[in-house]
Amino acid sequence: MQFGPHLLLAILEGLVTASILSLTAMGLSLVFGVMRVVNVAHGEAYMLGAVLAWWVTGLIAGHPAAGFVIAAIAAPLIMGALAVASDRLVLKRLNYDPDRTIVATIGLLYIAQQTTLMSFGPDARPVEPPFNQRIALPWLERTEEGWAWFYPWGLSITSYKLFVIAAAALILVAIWLIITRTRAGLLMRATQQDSETAQAFGIPVGTVYSVVFGIGAALAALGAVLVVPIQQAHYLMGGEPLLLSFIVVIIGGLGSLPGTVIAALLIGLSDGIISVFFSPTLAKIIATLLVAMVLVFRPRGLLGKAPA
Amino acid sequence: MTTMPKIDRRSALLGLGASAGALAVGTRFTHAQSTAPIRIGFQKHATGIGAAYGRWYDATTQAAVARINEMGGINGRPVEIITEDDGTDPKRGAEVLEKFASQHECDVAFGTLYSHVVIGSAPRAGELKLPYFVVSEGHHVASGMLNRYTLQPGITDVKSQVQSMAPFVGANLGKKVAMIYPDFAFGHDHRDYFSAAIEAEGGEVVAKIAIPPTETSFTRYFPQIPRETEVVYHVMVGPAVLTFVKEMGEFFGPSRPEIFGFIDSLEAVAIDSPGLEFLEGTYFWEGNPRYAQENQTEWDAAYRDAVGVDETGASVDDARDVSTYAHMFGCWETLNVIKAGMEASGYQGPADRPALIEAVEAMSEMPEGMDHPQGPKLFNGRTHQVFGQQFISQVRDGKLVVAHTASIEDGMYEDEVDYTMQPF
Numbered sequence: 001m002q003f004g005p006h007l008l009l010a011i012l013e014g015l016v017t018a019s020i021l022s023l024t025a026m027g028l029s030l031v032f033g034v035m036r037v038v039n040v041a042h043g044e045a046y047m048l049g050a051v052l053a054w055w056v057t058g059l060i061a062g063h064p065a066a067g068f069v070i071a072a073i074a075a076p077l078i079m080g081a082l083a084v085a086s087d088r089l090v091l092k093r094l095n096y097d098p099d100r101t102i103v104a105t106i107g108l109l110y111i112a113q114q115t116t117l118m119s120f121g122p123d124a125r126p127v128e129p130p131f132n133q134r135i136a137l138p139w140l141e142r143t144e145e146g147w148a149w150f151y152p153w154g155l156s157i158t159s160y161k162l163f164v165i166a167a168a169a170l171i172l173v174a175i176w177l178i179i180t181r182t183r184a185g186l187l188m189r190a191t192q193q194d195s196e197t198a199q200a201f202g203i204p205v206g207t208v209y210s211v212v213f214g215i216g217a218a219l220a221a222l223g224a225v226l227v228v229p230i231q232q233a234h235y236l237m238g239g240e241p242l243l244l245s246f247i248v249v250i251i252g253g254l255g256s257l258p259g260t261v262i263a264a265l266l267i268g269l270s271d272g273i274i275s276v277f278f279s280p281t282l283a284k285i286i287a288t289l290l291v292a293m294v295l296v297f298r299p300r301g302l303l304g305k306a307p308a
Numbered sequence: 309m310t311t312m313p314k315i316d317r318r319s320a321l322l323g324l325g326a327s328a329g330a331l332a333v334g335t336r337f338t339h340a341q342s343t344a345p346i347r348i349g350f351q352k353h354a355t356g357i358g359a360a361y362g363r364w365y366d367a368t369t370q371a372a373v374a375r376i377n378e379m380g381g382i383n384g385r386p387v388e389i390i391t392e393d394d395g396t397d398p399k400r401g402a403e404v405l406e407k408f409a410s411q412h413e414c415d416v417a418f419g420t421l422y423s424h425v426v427i428g429s430a431p432r433a434g435e436l437k438l439p440y441f442v443v444s445e446g447h448h449v450a451s452g453m454l455n456r457y458t459l460q461p462g463i464t465d466v467k468s469q470v471q472s473m474a475p476f477v478g479a480n481l482g483k484k485v486a487m488i489y490p491d492f493a494f495g496h497d498h499r500d501y502f503s504a505a506i507e508a509e510g511g512e513v514v515a516k517i518a519i520p521p522t523e524t525s526f527t528r529y530f531p532q533i534p535r536e537t538e539v540v541y542h543v544m545v546g547p548a549v550l551t552f553v554k555e556m557g558e559f560f561g562p563s564r565p566e567i568f569g570f571i572d573s574l575e576a577v578a579i580d581s582p583g584l585e586f587l588e589g590t591y592f593w594e595g596n597p598r599y600a601q602e603n604q605t606e607w608d609a610a611y612r613d614a615v616g617v618d619e620t621g622a623s624v625d626d627a628r629d630v631s632t633y634a635h636m637f638g639c640w641e642t643l644n645v646i647k648a649g650m651e652a653s654g655y656q657g658p659a660d661r662p663a664l665i666e667a668v669e670a671m672s673e674m675p676e677g678m679d680h681p682q683g684p685k686l687f688n689g690r691t692h693q694v695f696g697q698q699f700i701s702q703v704r705d706g707k708l709v710v711a712h713t714a715s716i717e718d719g720m721y722e723d724e725v726d727y728t729m730q731p732f
Contacts (some may be wrong), residue, residue: 006531013528122359122545128582132560153535154559231524234547236356240524276528280520 005139005152007278012157014272016230019168020223024241025248026175026257027219032299033255034192034212035097036117040105044112045083049075049221050233051116054125065130066307072225076218083217087210096209109238116235127161129229164226171222172261179257188212192255244271247287251294253304262302320427345388346381346650348373348643349408351429355395357521357546358422359578361632365419365443366391368636371614372643382650387643390414398428405429409436415658416646419639420444420547423494430454437732439661441646443638445595447497450693452725454732459692461685462642463595463635466497468719471505472698473568473593476712478509481566481591482538485511488529489543491518498543498570501516521546524546530559538559543570557586567591571598571701571708573633578622580706587703591711594699595634596682611640611681620707637682638653644679645671645687662732669679669728686716690726695719 028042047101052075057067070089086108094100136156138149179185190198191208199205220241231237252259267287274283294301315375321560350369351529353362373387381387390412394401401420408414416439423446433440434455442449442460447467449460477485485506490497495518503513523546533540544552553573557564579587579598590667598621600608615636616624623629645668651685653660653667669689685696695716703706 009531010528011541013525017525117355121363122355123576124360124550125361126550126581136561153563154531154533154561156561157556157560228599231548231551236547237524272528276531280523280528 002139003139004141007154007221007273008137008139009157010273010276011269012161012271012272013276014122015165016161016268017271018268019165019264020227021241021244021248021268022172022261023168023223024220025245025252025260025264026172027216028245029249029252029255029257029260030188030219031213031216032249033257035091035096035209036098037091037101037213038098038105039100039213039216040242041108041112042105042216042245043238043240044109045079045217045220045238046241047116047233047235047238048082048112049079049224050127050228050237051120051230051235052078052221053225053228054120054127055231057127064128065136068130068225068229070221071127075225076221079221080214081216082307083208084214087213091213092209101108113235114237118236119165120233122235124232124234126232127228129158131159131163132229133159135159135162161216164230167172167226168223171219175219176257184211193259244287245287247291249301250291251301253301256301256303257304259301259303326452343385346383346385346388346655347412347414348390348646349405349412349414350389350391350419351394351408351417351425352391352419353396353402353421353425354391354393356394358396359547361421361635362393362396364576364632364636365421365639367631368615368639369419369643371616372640375614376643377648381716382647383655387647390478392395392436394420394425394429396422396425398424399476401425401429402432404418405432405438405440407434410437413658414438415661416441416664418443418642418646418731422494423448423497426458426699427453430458433457437661439665441642443635443642446491446494447501448469450606450688450691450724452691452727454692456665456692456727456730459665460599461645461668461671461687461692461694462640462718463638463694464698465693466494467501467721468695469505469570469593469595469698470498470502470722472714472718473700474502474505474511475511475718476591476700476714477539477541477568478506478511483509483511483522483566484514484534484536484538485541486515486517486533486537486539486565487513487541488517488519488533489520490545492521494545495521495543502541516543519544520550524548524551526552526555527559528727530556537565539566542566542573549573549575550581553577553587554581554583557583560586564579569593571595572635575634576630578628578630579708588706590703592701592703592708594701594708594710596637597699597701597710598631599701601710605676606680607676607678607681610635612680615640639682641674641682641685645674648679684716686721690728691723692727 024046031037031039056071056074060067068105090104091101134156136151140147140149141150170191187203190203191205195205248263252263271283352366373389377386392404394404405417408417418441420442421444423444426442426444427448434457440458443463445463445466447465448454450465489498499516514534514537515532517529519529564721569592571592600619608675615657617631618624621631621633649664649668653663655664671687674680674685683697685694697716699710700712702711
């Protein structure tokens with residue numbers, strides 16, 4: 001493949017990765033920003049979202065789009081409810097102590113993984129995409145008769161992958177609007193800035209925590225519903241998104257939403273481009289190196305605020 | 309004086325009782341020696357990336373053992389399968405063998421597929437002096453890399469498979485081949501032996517694309533396929549195989565080259581899954597044809613029946629549950645080889661393990677039949693590797709139809725080791 005079309009393909013693949021990653025990382029960042037809880041079980045919310053999507057689409061007969069739409073609503077809702085329950089049952093009882101919540105979420109990780117293994121089983125299971133047309137992409141090249149369009153071999157994307165990119169962008173805009181423009185967002189921001197003062201002003205901090213933990217898990221589940229027609233639901237699929245989400249959140253700045261999006265694009269695109277031109281292993285090495293550099297030279301992340 | 313006889317009588321009674329007890333224990337023990345079950349440790353990929361295979365290897369193993377027990381077991385003793393999950397992980401694999409030998413007191417260990425688990429476990433089998441019958445396909449047994457306690461009598465190895473495929477690929481599909489394979493021992497066997505075999509046919513490998521077996525996204529690898537490629541040769545494993553094949557189709561679109569794959573890329577996946585339409589007309593290696601063919605043998609029919617697989621290779625209980633049909637016959641046949649070996653050596657217990665291995669090493673021709681439903685086999689006792697026929701199937705109307713059968717001789721190669729020279 002020539003360099004130009006090759007690069008375009010790499011960028012498109014990278015954008016798909018970045019879209020999913022920005023949703024899952026946003027969930028992790030929101031939970032940390034508001035609750036100061038490092039949620040190690042976040043990848044399992046992603047995995048459960050994919051498994052729930054497989055389960056819901058299996059229940060609904062007819063066109064795959066019907067099952068997909070219902071899964072896209074039901075899976076995040078169910079996952080959010082599960083997260084709210086685990087917040088009430090576990091995290092609240094630990095008074096959100098940073099060390100103990102890490103240990104508790106590790107426990108949640110294993111419970112989620114083993115329960116899935118025992119019920120859903122160890123196989124990878126596919127979900128049919130609602131639509132999936134291959135779109136060949138043209139490329140401009142200089143020929144003897146001047147510039148001309150042609151279709152390079154292999155340069156293509158599917159309509160579903162384009163939909164994933166667009167859907168993720170829309171969801172991110174919606175989250176930003178909710179946080180900056182609504183009363184619920186105001187309560188979240190107040191709790192994030194100073195939870196004790198917020199409580200003194202009558203904000204139900206406990207409820208805000210539960211809701212934020214639920215939204216965080218629902219975002220991961222939503223990312224998984226989007227990705228599961230491309231990949232397949234599998235009980236071990238939560239590991240990589242967790243690692244990448246942490247990398248994104250550390251680079252972007254813990255708790256900073258714009259920082260998270262910028263870092264997700266950075267990591268997703270560099271992962272796409274480096275793994276196309278060099279190797280996927282090198283892409284992981286560079287991402288990890290970037291984290292180390294950020295931690296050494298800018299510990300609060302690209303857009304994180306310095307501790308007061 | 310008067311008390312003396314009492315004491316005598318008491319000690320005499322005690323002595324009697326003790327010897328009676330000892331006798332009783334003795335007879336029960338010798339009795340147990342002859343009817344206690346033969347214990348076969350099954351190293352199962354129940355979890356991890358090999359789980360789809362593990363489930364079907366298990367179903368086949370249980371069916372084969374049920375048949376052996378119905379026929380009266382081995383040397384008049386029932387056979388019992390002790391299953392342990394190895395997580396498709398080499399380190400765990402070695403621990404599982406340890407458990408079989410010391411905790412479960414198994415007579416032999418059996419059933420491993422993934423080559424990295426075999427390579428990680430086999431040295432421990434040698435140290436434990438535990439016969440280890442693998443169903444793995446890797447060339448590591450016949451290459452001499454392992455030891456006298458590791459044998460592969462139920463499934464052919466990659467070197468033999470690719471050698472018998474290369475003439476067909478070179479003659480019918482094209483000479484310029486781009487290879488895509490998983491980046492671990494099994495994939496490297498494909499890379500090395502297929503490259504050599506296609507060069508012998510006057511062809512060349514124009515690209516070698518290694519993909520980590522845990523990868524989940526594949527489009528980014530395909531641009532490495534050169535435009536001049538005439539044939540894409542693919543073999544992939546792991547939970548994401550369906551994604552791999554689908555993304556390959558999306559990459560090529562309407563202008564695909566010829567495609568030759570190992571069915572490993574689609575084991576346990578329905579060939580008529582959405583997105584796989586582009587496979588129509590392409591070719592697959594199959595160790596055993598998934599779809600019942602027109603010339604199906606009575607043994608294949610009976611074997612399908614016993615394992616619970618229908619004529620499309622799916623579970624009789626759930627048509628969406630596709631089996632790993634091209635590989636799992638190896639478990640059935642290996643268990644029958646263990647039975648034959650134990651009977652030939654008059655196997656009684658762990659002390660007879662070397663005799664069992666010698667008995668299997670002495671085997672050669674294995675005729676097609678209920679013990680070997682995939683076809684006739686030829687076992688090489690020096691390299692501990694079996695040879696058998698291979699199938700090339702074409703996708704026609706969404707079904708796999710055998711287009712070419714490679715003979716046992718097509719897959720033969722010179723010995724690289726003589727395990728019989730190694731001491732026990």
